[in-house]
Amino acid sequence: MVALGQLERTFREERAAVVATILGRTGDLQLAEDAVQAFAAAVVRWEADGVPQSPRAWLVVVAWRRALDRIRSHDARGQREERVTGSQLTPTGDPADDVPGATDDDLLKLIFACCHPALGPEVRVALTLRSVAGIPTAEVARLFVMPEATMAQRLVRAKRKIRDTGLRLEIPEGQALQERLEAVRSVIHLVLTAGVTAGGSDLPVEVGLCAEAVWLARLVARLTPDDIESAGLLVLCLLTHARTPARASATGRAVLLADQDRTHWDADLIAEGLDVLATSRRGRLPGSYWLEGAIAAEHARVADVARTDWTRIAALHRALAILRPDPVTAVARAVAVGRAEGPAAGLAVLRPIVDAGTLQAHAPLHAAMADLLAAAGEDAAAAGARARAAELIVNPTHRRAFGCENSSSVSSGA
Amino acid sequence: MRYLLLLTSDPSRLDDPPQVTPEDQVINDWVEMTRALADAGILVAGEALEGRDVATTVRRRHDQRLVTDGPFAETTELLIGYYLIDVADLDAALAWAARMPNVTWGSVEVRPVRPGPASTEAMG
Numbered sequence: 001m002v003a004l005g006q007l008e009r010t011f012r013e014e015r016a017a018v019v020a021t022i023l024g025r026t027g028d029l030q031l032a033e034d035a036v037q038a039f040a041a042a043v044v045r046w047e048a049d050g051v052p053q054s055p056r057a058w059l060v061v062v063a064w065r066r067a068l069d070r071i072r073s074h075d076a077r078g079q080r081e082e083r084v085t086g087s088q089l090t091p092t093g094d095p096a097d098d099v100p101g102a103t104d105d106d107l108l109k110l111i112f113a114c115c116h117p118a119l120g121p122e123v124r125v126a127l128t129l130r131s132v133a134g135i136p137t138a139e140v141a142r143l144f145v146m147p148e149a150t151m152a153q154r155l156v157r158a159k160r161k162i163r164d165t166g167l168r169l170e171i172p173e174g175q176a177l178q179e180r181l182e183a184v185r186s187v188i189h190l191v192l193t194a195g196v197t198a199g200g201s202d203l204p205v206e207v208g209l210c211a212e213a214v215w216l217a218r219l220v221a222r223l224t225p226d227d228i229e230s231a232g233l234l235v236l237c238l239l240t241h242a243r244t245p246a247r248a249s250a251t252g253r254a255v256l257l258a259d260q261d262r263t264h265w266d267a268d269l270i271a272e273g274l275d276v277l278a279t280s281r282r283g284r285l286p287g288s289y290w291l292e293g294a295i296a297a298e299h300a301r302v303a304d305v306a307r308t309d310w311t312r313i314a315a316l317h318r319a320l321a322i323l324r325p326d327p328v329t330a331v332a333r334a335v336a337v338g339r340a341e342g343p344a345a346g347l348a349v350l351r352p353i354v355d356a357g358t359l360q361a362h363a364p365l366h367a368a369m370a371d372l373l374a375a376a377g378e379d380a381a382a383a384g385a386r387a388r389a390a391e392l393i394v395n396p397t398h399r400r401a402f403g404c405e406n407s408s409s410v411s412s413g414a
Numbered sequence: 415m416r417y418l419l420l421l422t423s424d425p426s427r428l429d430d431p432p433q434v435t436p437e438d439q440v441i442n443d444w445v446e447m448t449r450a451l452a453d454a455g456i457l458v459a460g461e462a463l464e465g466r467d468v469a470t471t472v473r474r475r476h477d478q479r480l481v482t483d484g485p486f487a488e489t490t491e492l493l494i495g496y497y498l499i500d501v502a503d504l505d506a507a508l509a510w511a512a513r514m515p516n517v518t519w520g521s522v523e524v525r526p527v528r529p530g531p532a533s534t535e536a537m538g
Contacts, residue, residue, distance in 0.1 A: 118504060118508070165504050166415040166417075167503065167505070168502070168504060168506070
């Protein structure tokens with residue numbers, strides 16, 4: 001992962017807030033990003049001269065003036081300047097005198113804009129990584145296994161769509177807000193999954209993506225403090241990323257969950273995750289991400305894999321199934337049920353999915369089959385399922401780990 | 415902002431689920447839709463279109479006027495009508511599009527109108 005400098009990472013939220021503000025005022029995300037290009041230079045200065053008292057205010061002033069200059073010099077028809085919303089202009093009517101404050105509301109608007117349903121699902125992820133998390137385009141391209149020029153084009157097109165198609169930039173209310181929040185969470189969850197699956201990599205895990213998921217989840221949880229699902233997603237990200245240091249052996253092999261050295265798990269992230277899990281419940285009905293977080297917690301809280309409470313995990317999966325009755329979620333449930341109640345019970349969950357035939361290209365399904373068939377003593381069938389799973393696993397280190405291990409931890413996740 | 419809602423029907427979907435809606439109810443659905451748009455004060459224009467069997471396409475190539483029988487492109491989905499609406503933003507247009515009677519057996523493309531000197535609005 002191309003490393004953002006330490007100081008740059010510290011001020012990522014500042015950068016995002018300024019981008020958000022200029023987007024809110026102009027409707028133009030490309031303009032906003034260009035305006036904060038001064039950010040990197042500013043950070044270099046801060047390293048030498050010390051950080052100003054309010055970095056965000058400093059950045060906003062510089063970026064806002066730059067954005068205004070761009071608008072004035074660029075636009076002959078005078079239309080763009082009209083787009084700068086006049087509702088908050090000072091008495092002089094000069095936008096340059098009215099530096100916007102970069103607020104949390106602005107940040108939330110930016111995230112919503114990047115995750116708008118009018119944009120394609122893959123573009124939402126790429127745009128969130130680029131514009132919210134500040135990941136350089138080249139890095140985003142690598143994560144999508146795409147040439148940089150292609151990714152750059154996709155991002156430009158998406159930003160043009162935001163500008164020219166009249167995407168609503170206000171924070172919605174009621175049902176619409178819930179739907180949009182769900183879209184945001186989906187994007188963050190995709191980032192986390194991509195980090196763990198590491199499809200475009202030769203390493204067992206894309207550490208950077210897992211870290212980005214945690215950063216985004218923390219941000220959204222902070223911006224939506226009463227939302228149990230945002231908290232749940234944060235728990236899932238924290239506890240998943242806590243396992244990152246144990247996912248690779250010293251020789252670069254992938255190490256699956258049941259075999260990981262738990263002393264390498266990040267104790268701080270686990271403590272934070274368990275704390276958020278406990279304090280977020282508040283007697284409310286849990287959502288699907290909260291339940292996934294609770295399942296991850298069952299692994300995180302146990303130092304010895306032999307003490308895993310599979311009965312509790314199976315119960316959590318059954319609750320999850322009510323909210324997510326889809327077959328992909330059922331695969332993980334089958335493994336848990338198999339561990340808690342015996343392989344026959346687990347296979348009973350999987351059979352209808354196998355018969356339906358819709359997940360034939362889904363590696364975890366075959367991995368789960370291999371797991372349960374082996375536990376049931378059906379070794380030949382298990383070997384067949386294992387071979388099928390290995391064919392479908394993209395990451396070479398995961399494929400090798402699955403081939404070597406007797407234990408079937410691929411199906412229960414890593 | 416103005417948006418064109420292009421209304422299509424997908425013949426491959428007409429039997430899935432089977433069409434049991436009688437013809438005059440379908441017409442009623444559209445009458446109500448047009449009325450709703452008008453009552454909301456956002457309707458600029460809207461029409462149903464005769465089928466592609468009665469479409470004719472005109473081009474000029476190599477300085478020759480060419481008239482062909484049929485639509486400009488062969489597509490699975492059939493263009494059946496349009497609405498031109500004036501709403502606050504895309505989200506509002508999408509919300510109206512989701513209410514169109516053909517969304518289950520067709521689709522609604524939502525395209526922003528590009529403002530400019532050649533537009534209807536510019537003509538006053």
